[in-house]
Amino acid sequence: xxxxxxxxxxxxxxxxxxxxxxxxxxxxxxxxxxxxxxxxxxxxxxxxxxxxxxxxxxxxxxxxxxxxxxxxxxxxxxxxxxxxxxxxxxxxxxxxxxxxxxxxxxxxxxxxxxxxxxxxxxxxxxxxxxxxxxxxxxxxxxxxxxxxxxxxxxxxxxxxxxxxxxxxxxxxxxxxxxxxxxxxxxxxxxxxxxxxxxxxxxxxxxxxxxxxxxxxxxxxxxxxxxxxxxxxxxxxxxxxxxxxxxxxxxxxxxxxxxxxxxxxxxxxxxxxxxxxxxxxxxxxxxxxxxxxxxxxxxxxxxxxxxxxxxxxxxxxxxxxxxxxxxxxxxxxxxxxxxxxxxxxxxxxxxxxxxxxxxxxxxxxxxxxxxxxxxxxxxxxxxxxxxxxxxxxxxxxxxxxxxxxxxxxxxxxxxxxxxxxxxxxxxxxxxxxxxxxxxxxxxxxxxxxxxxxxxxxxxxxxxxxxxxxxxxxxxxxxxxxxxxxxxxxxxxx
Ligand code: HEC
Ligand SMILES: [Ca+2]
Numbered sequence: 073x074x075x076x077x078x079x080x081x082x083x084x085x086x087x088x089x090x091x092x093x094x095x096x097x098x099x100x101x102x103x104x105x106x107x108x109x110x111x112x113x114x115x116x117x118x119x120x121x122x123x124x125x126x127x128x129x130x131x132x133x134x135x136x137x138x139x140x141x142x143x144x145x146x147x148x149x150x151x152x153x154x155x156x157x158x159x160x161x162x163x164x165x166x167x168x169x170x171x172x173x174x175x176x177x178x179x180x181x182x183x184x185x186x187x188x189x190x191x192x193x194x195x196x197x198x199x200x201x202x203x204x205x206x207x208x209x210x211x212x213x214x215x216x217x218x219x220x221x222x223x224x225x226x227x228x229x230x231x232x233x234x235x236x237x238x239x240x241x242x243x244x245x246x247x248x249x250x251x252x253x254x255x256x257x258x259x260x261x262x263x264x265x266x267x268x269x270x271x272x273x274x275x276x277x278x279x280x281x282x283x284x285x286x287x288x289x290x291x292x293x294x295x296x297x298x299x300x301x302x303x304x305x306x307x308x309x310x311x312x313x314x315x316x317x318x319x320x321x322x323x324x325x326x327x328x329x330x331x332x333x334x335x336x337x338x339x340x341x342x343x344x345x346x347x348x349x350x351x352x353x354x355x356x357x358x359x360x361x362x363x364x365x366x367x368x369x370x371x372x373x374x375x376x377x378x379x380x381x382x383x384x385x386x387x388x389x390x391x392x393x394x395x396x397x398x399x400x401x402x403x404x405x406x407x408x409x410x411x412x413x414x415x416x417x418x419x420x421x422x423x424x425x426x427x428x429x430x431x432x433x434x435x436x437x438x439x440x441x442x443x444x445x446x447x448x449x450x451x452x453x454x455x456x457x458x459x460x461x462x463x464x465x466x467x468x469x470x471x472x473x474x475x476x477x478x479x480x481x482x483x484x485x486x487x488x489x490x491x492x493x494x495x496x497x498x499x500x501x502x503x504x505x506x507x508x509x510x511x512x513x514x515x516x517x518x519x520x521x522x523x524x525x526x527x528x529x530x531x532x533x534x535x536x537x538x539x540x541x542x543x544x545x546x547x548x549x550x551x552x553x554x555x556x557x558x559x560x561x562x563x564x
Pocket of ligand 2: 407444472474
């Protein structure tokens with residue numbers, strides 16, 4: 073959408089401001105360790121506003137407005153950072169490098185992004201819709217309700233399909249159901265118990281690519297701690313279904329991955345939990361850091377990791393951390409916060425989307441053994457408006473950087489790749505959902521590791537929990553508030 077590259081200059085009008093929506097996983101009590109008690113809004117208002125204006129509208133000392141689409145893109149992150157650090161001496165702006173640390177300077181860039189977002193969101197960035205037909209950059213579509221509110225959905229979280237076209241839907245409180253032609257079956261009996269704590273519960277469902285032969289269905293869930301009535305941890309199981317119509321029972325269950333009991337946590341934050349097959353015999357799944365950012369940097373703990381195991385749960389010999397017996401051999405990549413999107417694209421690249429705290433949600437291409445940096449680097453600030461980290465590595469640090477960062481947050485949740493049968497114009501593109509910012513669904517095209525197209529396909533239908541491309545090639549979206557399943561249908 074920023075590709076519109078309109079040099080649109082928007083005047084500052086306080087009455088147009090929308091309240092800033094926080095990422096859904098905002099947990100004010102769970103701050104990453106803080107370096108200072110600096111409040112960035114106050115710092116900006118006291119130090120910068122006399123020239124740039126409290127909303128970034130400019131006007132003082134010959135400054136121009138910062139509230140333009142052109143200056144909102146990530147290509148300006150470093151430019152803004154450098155301008156603040158080194159100043160603009162020939163135009164009368166001091167260098168703040170001598171008086172502010174780098175994290176604070178970056179925090180001010182995030183503050184400016186939040187100010188800019190209020191204008192771009194309110195005025196120009198919405199999808200184009202007329203009489204129910206959405207006109208996106210490459211294809212037209214309309215939205216169709218697949219499963220209506222009230223039909224047995226409660227925070228639908230994950231979707232997948234059986235070869236006969238029946239859809240499996242998880243409900244986060246702990247139900248798995250079958251659905252077809254808008255009808256939803258009763259709760260599938262015999263599935264493992266789960267514990268809905270905060271963002272956790274029954275999460276993803278993934279049908280084995282060879283289901284027709286082996287019958288395996290994989291689930292991710294918050295496994296209740298046997299000793300602590302409040303605690304739980306992400307667990308992956310597989311089982312088989314005995315199906316009659318839309319009624320089914322679960323049997324032959326096997327545990328694919330389970331963490332050690334001492335790692336179980338009562339925190340309601342950050343379970344991750346998407347499951348992906350590579351069709352070469354491996355299964356990947358994501359595990360959030362459970363509200364403990366520092367644990368994402370610890371290879372002896374499951375928090376903040378993406379795992380790879382064989383389809384039966386055994387450890388592949390070529391996993392990156394199998395040498396040191398203290399490290400978890402199932403780890404594939406680390407330094408993640410809350411990866412609630414995971415998909416393998418048509419070229420075999422694995423992608424995740426993950427939540428940042430206030431700003432800094434990420435799309436990452438996942439490489440074997442790589443460290444994605446949380447919480448040592450982040451494009452975000454703390455929920456309480458204080459500086460958090462730098463968005464790029466310092467000397468000696470080796471972190472993989474996001475292909476795309478959402479600043480402010482979109483509450484990244486749900487990710488899939490368009491197969492092309494229904495939307496050939498979008499073949500190979502990623503479709504990504506968001507819980508925050510009015511529930512957008514994005515289409516993202518990446519070429520040679522760079523985002524070449526990014527647009528908001530639609531928004532304002534509900535909070536997006538999952539985006540999944542069906543066997544019919546249509547893009548399905550699981551929504552919450554209201555609990556519904558909708559799909560995008562092409563319009564010629
Ligand atoms: C004395 C006035 C003044 C103060 C105080 C000031 N600036 Fe500036 N700033 C300017 C001028 C003048 C420019 C260059 C012209 C422009 O970009 O409008 C500039 C440029 C910038 C730019 C680069 C904009 C671009 O388009 O690339 C950023 C970012 C910026 N300032 C941020 C800040 C922040 C953050 C503070 C407070 C820590 C601050 N400025 C304090 C006057 C000021
Ligand atoms: Ca990261």
